[in-house]
Amino acid sequence: MNDPTPPESPYLRLGKEEGIRRLVELFYQYMSELPEAATIRNMHAEDISPMEDKLTVFLTGWMGGPERYRERFGRVIIPAAHEPYPIGSAERDQWLLCMRHALDAVEAEPDLIEMLMPAFTQMAEMCRTIDD
Numbered sequence: 561m562n563d564p565t566p567p568e569s570p571y572l573r574l575g576k577e578e579g580i581r582r583l584v585e586l587f588y589q590y591m592s593e594l595p596e597a598a599t600i601r602n603m604h605a606e607d608i609s610p611m612e613d614k615l616t617v618f619l620t621g622w623m624g625g626p627e628r629y630r631e632r633f634g635r636v637i638i639p640a641a642h643e644p645y646p647i648g649s650a651e652r653d654q655w656l657l658c659m660r661h662a663l664d665a666v667e668a669e670p671d672l673i674e675m676l677m678p679a680f681t682q683m684a685e686m687c688r689t690i691d692d
């Protein structure tokens with residue numbers, strides 16, 4: 561018999577908006593602290609709190625929760641939002657490194673990390689503006 565229970569979304573598994581906010585706070589904390597991520601930290605405004613808010617609401621919808629980004633800020637096309645920034649493979653990898661550390665820090669389960677990292681990688685790849 562097929563299991564009728566749908567798999568839990570990453571949104572639920574990470575602890576809804578509160579859990580995603582914690583993930584995002586840690587993500588930007590790593591971005592600020594890891595010397596390897598200095599290039600991408602410097603692309604962002606000094607006050608990172610507006611981005612903490614934006615990435616939290618974006619990821620909430622992206623991970624299967626309510627579409628809070630759209631409610632608050634309207635539609636966003638993620639690759640287009642990154643057009644002003646010089647993002648090559650090194651910058652993509654810096655972003656992914658910070659996210660990997662943040663997922664480890666919130667103790668996301670290994671199978672969840674294995675599912676999310678390729679999805680983040682695909683998204684980060686689409687944000688590239690430099691084909692190096």
Ligand code: HEM
Pocket residue numbers: 600603604605611614615618633636638641642645647651652653655680683684685687688
């Ligand atoms: C590939 C490496 C990436 C770099 C270097 C990067 C960098 C940036 C920068 C500099 C900004 C503008 C920040 C500001 O206004 O101060 C931004 C905005 C944003 N990024 Fe990224 N980003 C990357 C990948 C991603 C990925 C993979 C996602 C989603 C999974 C994402 C989601 C967002 C969102 C939602 C915004 C706000 C857009 C807006 O409201 O205008 N970024 N990013």
